[in-house]
Amino acid sequence: GSKILASSxxxxxxxxxxxxxxxxxxTLLLKDNFNNxxxxxxxxxxxxxxxxxxxxxxxEYGDDKHQIQKMVLFSDEESTLSNIRQRxxxxxxxxxxxxxxxxxxxxxxxxxxxxxxxxxxxxxQKTLQIRTDNNSIKCxxxxxxxxKNGFIxxxxxxLKSKIRTLDNQFCDVVEVKNSNNCDxxxxxxxxxxxxxxxxxxxxxxxxxxxxxxx
Numbered sequence: 001g002s003k004i005l006a007s008s009x010x011x012x013x014x015x016x017x018x019x020x021x022x023x024x025x026x027t028l029l030l031k032d033n034f035n036n037x038x039x040x041x042x043x044x045x046x047x048x049x050x051x052x053x054x055x056x057x058x059x060e061y062g063d064d065k066h067q068i069q070k071m072v073l074f075s076d077e078e079s080t081l082s083n084i085r086q087r088x089x090x091x092x093x094x095x096x097x098x099x100x101x102x103x104x105x106x107x108x109x110x111x112x113x114x115x116x117x118x119x120x121x122x123x124x125q126k127t128l129q130i131r132t133d134n135n136s137i138k139c140x141x142x143x144x145x146x147x148k149n150g151f152i153x154x155x156x157x158x159l160k161s162k163i164r165t166l167d168n169q170f171c172d173v174v175e176v177k178n179s180n181n182c183d184x185x186x187x188x189x190x191x192x193x194x195x196x197x198x199x200x201x202x203x204x205x206x207x208x209x210x211x212x213x214x
Contacts, residue, residue: 020153023138026043027042032105033103074104108166109193115190116189116191120188124181125181125183127184129177131175134165134171135165139154139203143204145203147170163202164202
């Protein structure tokens with residue numbers, strides 16, 4: 001079967017559940033292999049820049065107009081997009097786009113520079129904020145954060161937790177609190193490590209490419 005989009009957590013996520021994501025202000029370190037440049041950019045700006053020149057396939061599910069999800073996929077297989085569209089119409093109800101930038105982008109991770117396969121956006125999601133002694137991250141409660149005890153949901157982070165940082169050290173958590181609803185984002189299928197640094201803190205990517213359609 002074709003490699004296409006699937007959820008890392010459960011089938012219910014691809015059938016309309018919310019994704020676990022980070023806020024748009026979160027900054028990434030990205031390498032542009034087309035232009036041989038390294039840039040620090042917010043994930044919202046990267047999403048906007050990436051999707052600006054693409055045709056959009058849109059679909060809304062449910063009665064809640066705020067529950068809109070959209071993805072930009074870096075794929076060169078038309079069959080992949082066709083399968084996604086068919087399955088989306090039937091089950092997920094998301095907006096999707098296909099890009100022609102396969103191999104262009106890499107994100108900095110605990111394993112060095114790694115290729116990823118797209119980016120997602122979910123509208124008006126509940127978030128919480130985790131503040132460390134040097135940085136902070138705002139994300140959905142179930143988004144996984146890298147700690148000394150492995151990856152745990154953000155809602156389980158406490159003042160005793162230690163979060164992995166860009167230099168592979170661990171920093172103290174000084175505050176965890178509920179935050180406002182906002183649009184949230186995630187990278188799709190970061191190769192090998194399935195995680196990346198956002199605001200210099202390691203977080204999981206929560207959407208993978210898998211054998212979803214055959």
